[in-house]
Amino acid sequence: MLTANSQACGLSAYVTGAGPSIVFLHSLLSDRGSLEPLVPLLAGDFRLVILDLPGFGGSPAVTGGLDVMADRIADGIRAYCPDEAPLLFGNGYGSFVALATALRHPDLASGLFLAGCGAAFTEQGRGAFRFMAGKAAEGGLETIADAAMRRLFTPEMAEQVQDVVAERRRSFLATDPAVFAQACGTLATLDLRDAVRGLAVPVFACVGELDEATPPAMAEELARLAPQGTYHVIADCAHVPPLQAPDKVAAELRAFTAGLPGRAGAERALTN
Secondary structure (H helix, E strand, O other), X not given: OOOOOEEEOOEEEEEEEOOOEEEEEOOOOOOXXXXXXXXXXXXXXXXXXXXXXXXXXXXXXXXXOHHHHHHHHHHHHHHHXXXXXXXXXXXXXXXXXXXXXXXXXXXXXXXXXXXXXXXXXXXXXXXXXXXXXXXXXXXXXXXXXXXXXXXXXXXXXXXXXXXXXXXXXXXXXXXXXXXXXXXXXXXXXXXXXXXXXXXXXXXXXXXXXXOOOOOHHHHHHHHHHOOOXXXXXXXXXXXXXXXXXXXXXXXXXXXXXXXXXXXXXHHHHHHO
């Protein structure tokens, strides 16, 4: 289990490894534990800063929408990665926070690796967030826990990894309902499509081919709009690639990082 071992600027984190830094932002339906499978695959060559998003783990919640969230993350990046422009890795909700952070603070990141991502949801997607927020407000997160797990795992996957699904369910139920509702409201109104056209850093927009929470069309649109966008589909994977296909994610991340300007250390790590 990834127990937080550092605290800075109102953000708790698990920090490990040595080398060029990668800052990780987890999804709304999970926590930093969903990123744990990547640690042994990357910590030998990279310094990993796995943050608790505001309102999760030991990070106090913030109010004020995505801009305030992005500014808090930017403060954390400056504290955890001084004199460095790290790669930002985001999954699900974390990918939108990472994208907003790079848009508001273009000097802070060398690139974005986003899994289960996009620049805007369809009206159907927006409706799903409004529905989940409403049900959670009426009866608590327990009322939507099964639906949340179906957004993370296909039924076939869930059957094969029942212990993982049970652990993710426990993690979801530990979320503050107010934090969850606020995030759902943010995602239900999100539209960064115009802003993404001016994105200053390379972005690798990947998605599981079976992802129903952030369908492949969303990542494809993001990659098309971004000036330096790359689109990639991960086979036999749903909404949580770090948990469901960590080897594939680590390989793609290494390749992407090696090509970023000023990341010579990552290039050496790829070839060693």
